[in-house]
Ligand SMILES: Nc1ncnc2c1ncn2[C@@H]1O[C@H](COP(=O)(O)OP(=O)(O)OP(=O)(O)O)[C@@H](O)[C@H]1O
Ligand SMILES: C[C@@](O)(CCO)CC(=O)[O-]
């Protein structure tokens with residue numbers, strides 16, 4: 354039996370970083386996915402290893418189950434039904450299992466993802482041979498939630514082959530989990546995100562699991578029903594960065610300037626709440642839509658200013674902001690910043706010619722532009738073959 358899962362990336366419309374410190378944020382799933390296929394080898398294959406194949410990068414990692422058992426002799430009372438954080442002892446054991454794979458320097462960023470895979474695999478299935486293959490439509494480390502999509506898709510596939518979820522194996526195509534299974538996937542994915550991010554708020558795994566558009570604060574989500582068309586241009590600056598380091602940088606600044614940063618986080622909270630209210634209010638005519646878009650643009654600009662205060666902008670992001678402003682378009686970074694992706698609101702009445710021109714100018718700077726569908730599906734799974 355082979356299971357396939359897919360989990361979407363996301364954009365953060367408002368509130369990144371501040372959400373780690375308790376502010377409200379707004380996020381939406383996008384129609385770009387990370388896929389995981391997982392199967393247990395049959396006895397005739399005589400394969401006693403756990404394999405992780407990252408197909409896009411053409412790299413494969415493999416651990417004999419005996420080696421995993423030696424490294425992690427005591428899993429204690431860990432159970433797939435109760436998501437738990439990786440203990441310090443197991444973190445060390447996993448680090449040595451990852452280290453012996455001798456990941457090439459060019460791919461060293463993958464080490465945290467591989468560690469998250471090992472923790473989720475071992476915690477949910479113990480020491481049992483398996484083959485996991487991962488592909489992704491998301492750029493890695495660019496602010497579109499690749500780490501969360503990876504953890505959600507992995508948790509979903511791992512749980513599908515456990516006896517904790519009840520699914521229709523004869524169903525053709527993608528199917529959704531029920532609410533309690535989604536909650537379990539989300540909790541395990543959060544544990545994986547902790548390994549990759551250090552101190553995640555949980556917004557990325559939550560929106561990847563449940564999809565749609567959400568308002569998120571201190572671990573609690575509220576679905577946001579959009580009552581206006583919302584089109585965003587996504588520009589990938591292709592400047593690599595790492596969410597863990599950026600989140601740690603904001604925490605450091607918060608320790609140094611507690612009162613100032615509290616005011617910044619408070620302002621971001623108000624921006625997210627106002628944004629959600631604008632998006633949810635029904636509109637009757639084009640004028641009303643234009644007025645709402647203008648307000649959203651101002652909120653995006655204010656949020657970007659506050660992200661600059663937090664120290665997470667970057668010269669490449671500033672270039673995107675300057676370029677889009679020439680066309681009277683508002684932009685903000687999305688995700689952790691420091692490079693990565695920038696969102697630009699494309700108003701409903703904006704002509705196609707202007708969109709083409711701004712994209713051409715951004716791409717002439719070496720950036721990559723695309724428009725993704727937003728507010729769509731969360732994680733799903735599908736089965737093929739028989740056991
Ligand atoms: N498909 C994948 N295969 C293996 N590892 C992955 C995959 N996707 C993400 N990762 C892991 O996640 C890391 C990137 O996570 P990071 O949180 O820094 O960026 P992001 O999630 O893309 O952006 P953001 O957190 O700002 O939304 C990679 O370096 C890798 O360790
Ligand atoms: C930067 C951050 O706020 C969003 C990353 O997409 C981190 C988090 O919330 O975990």
Ligand SMILES: [Mg+2]
Nearest residue numbers: 498500501596
């Ligand atoms: Mg991430």
